[in-house]
Structures are given as structure tokens and as C-alpha cells.
Amino acid sequence: MPSPRPITLRGKPIAGGKLPLICAPLVGRSLDALMAELAVVLPKQPDVLEWRVDFFEQLADTQAVIAAARAIKKVAGPLPLLFTRRSTLEGGEPIALTEPQVIALYQAVCESQAIDLIDYEMANDPAHVAQVQACARANGVALVLSFHNFSETPAPEVLAAKFLLAEQLGADVAKVAVMPRDLDDVLTLLNATRRASQQLQIPLISMSMGPYGAVSRLVGGVFGSALSFAVGAASSAPGQVPIEDLAAVLQVLERAMGQPQI
Numbered sequence: 722m723p724s725p726r727p728i729t730l731r732g733k734p735i736a737g738g739k740l741p742l743i744c745a746p747l748v749g750r751s752l753d754a755l756m757a758e759l760a761v762v763l764p765k766q767p768d769v770l771e772w773r774v775d776f777f778e779q780l781a782d783t784q785a786v787i788a789a790a791r792a793i794k795k796v797a798g799p800l801p802l803l804f805t806r807r808s809t810l811e812g813g814e815p816i817a818l819t820e821p822q823v824i825a826l827y828q829a830v831c832e833s834q835a836i837d838l839i840d841y842e843m844a845n846d847p848a849h850v851a852q853v854q855a856c857a858r859a860n861g862v863a864l865v866l867s868f869h870n871f872s873e874t875p876a877p878e879v880l881a882a883k884f885l886l887a888e889q890l891g892a893d894v895a896k897v898a899v900m901p902r903d904l905d906d907v908l909t910l911l912n913a914t915r916r917a918s919q920q921l922q923i924p925l926i927s928m929s930m931g932p933y934g935a936v937s938r939l940v941g942g943v944f945g946s947a948l949s950f951a952v953g954a955a956s957s958a959p960g961q962v963p964i965e966d967l968a969a970v971l972q973v974l975e976r977a978m979g980q981p982q983i
């Protein structure tokens with residue numbers, strides 16, 4: 722089966738190089754809610770956890786955020802933790818922090834070593850992107866630079882430019898999530914993923930969202946996406962399928978495509 726470029730942490734591929742990785746989002750608003758979510762998610766054996774911290778009601782309290790990240794790590798054991806404050810401009814929850822406060826939070830969280838990967842939107846002020854990149858790099862945290870469009874799928878050249886921009890801005894992983902209006906849009910995203918995976922030196926993650934896009938979450942790995950988000954306890958974006966369904970499809974694809982092609 723064609724393999725995407727693996728996502729590495731401190732020089733080692735996550736989950737021993739398994740591809741694509743399955744990432745379960747955590748969207749609890751409190752530490753108790755996060756712990757309850759983990760109790761449901763962990764038995765489903767995702768490869769990575771994403772903490773969508775924009776859902777967390779104590780977001781403005783940096784020490785509470787770090788303590789919660791440590792608590793997640795403690796129960797999750799060796800599972801890598803991706804830390805994401807998704808901006809409202811790109812589909813996230815409203816938060817009370819200014820962007821400089823978000824940067825300060827990202828810096829503190831990177832320095833705490835309580836997380837392994839961090840996601841920041843590439844459309845942010847370039848000075849902020851550079852600050853996040855520097856603190857991630859200094860602390861051995863992998864940086865995902867992301868682009869989301871929840872209303873449409875931009876033209877192929879725009880998608881290509883987004884993947885490339887992430888690499889140029891110093892990302893360790895480039896991520897693009899877009900909304901299709903029809904199945905042709907899903908093909909546009911998959912095609913852009915394949916092209917980018919042939920051109921970029923860094924791993925990438927992509928998905929087409931919503932019901933039409935669900936197929937891209939199942940087969941995206943074949944076209945170069947190194948990770949797919951799937952529901953453990955609660956969904957964080959439209960079109961995510963349950964972990965069990967994604968794992969079953971990946972097994973079928975591995976059996977069907979793992980053989981040498983005739």
C-alpha cells in the first residue's frame with residue numbers, strides 16, 4: 722500500500738511507523754469531563770490524542786491548562802498528545818484570550834513538556850506563527866501548521882499553496898481541512914493531497930469534511946495523509962467516523978493493497 726510520510730516525534734515515527742495514524746479528539750469543558758472522555762476513548766486504542774483546548778472552560782488559567790495536560794498524559798501513558806486551540810475564524814469555539822495571550826499559553830505549554838505536538842493556524846500573523854514555531858522547536862514539540870475552510874473547497878492551486886506554505890513556515894506537519902459541496906470537491910482534496918505528498922519533505926494531514934468528505938477520512942492514507950481524526954467519545958468536526966469503523970476500513974485496505982500491485 723502506498724505509504725504517507727510518517728509523523729515523527731523527537732526523531733521517532735509515532736506508533737512505530739503505523740500509517741495512517743488514528744487521532745481521537747478530546748472536547749471536554751472541564752478536567753472531570755476530559756477524564757470521563759478518556760475513559761471511553763482509551764479502550765478504543767487511538768494512536769494519538771488531540772486536546773481541543775478551545776473547549777476547555779479554564780483556558781485563561783495557564784496553570785490549570787498545564788495541570789490538565791499532565792493529567793491527560795498520566796492516564797494516556799505513552800500516547801502522543803496534540804494540543805490545539807482552534808481559532809473561531811477556522812471553526813473553533815469562542816474563547817476569552819487575545820492572540821498574544823494564546824501565544825503565551827502555547828509557549829508555557831511547550832515549555833511544560835506536557836504535550837507532544839501543537840497545532841496553530843498558518844493564517845495567523847506571521848510573527849505569531851514564528852513565535853509558536855520557535856517555542857515548539859526549542860522544546861522538542863512537533864508543530865502542525867493548519868488551514869481550515871468550513872464552507873467550501875478552494876481551487877487545487879490554493880490547496881497546493883497551503884500545503885507548501887506550512888512547510889515554508891517551518892512546520893513539522895502540514896494540515897488542510899476543507900468542506901466539499903459535492904463529490905468533485907472531495908476528489909480535489911484527495912488529488913491535492915497526493916500531489917503535496919509527492920512534493921513536500923514533511924508529512925501531511927488532510928481531510929474533506931461533512932458527509933461527502935467522510936470517504937476522505939477513510940482512504941486519505943492511500944493518497945498521502947498521515948493521520949485521520951476519528952470519534953472516540955465525541956466528534957470535533959463534521960464527518961468524523963467512529964474509531965472502530967476507521968480501524969476496520971484501514972485493515973481492509975491494508976489487506977487489499979498491502980500486496981504488490983500486479
Ligand SMILES: O=C1C[C@@](O)(C(=O)O)C[C@@H](O)[C@@H]1O
Pocket residue numbers: 746771773805807840867869898928930950957958959961
Ligand atoms: O483540524 C482538525 C481537523 C478536524 O477539523 C477534522 O475535520 O477532523 C478536527 C479538529 O479537531 C482538528 O483540529
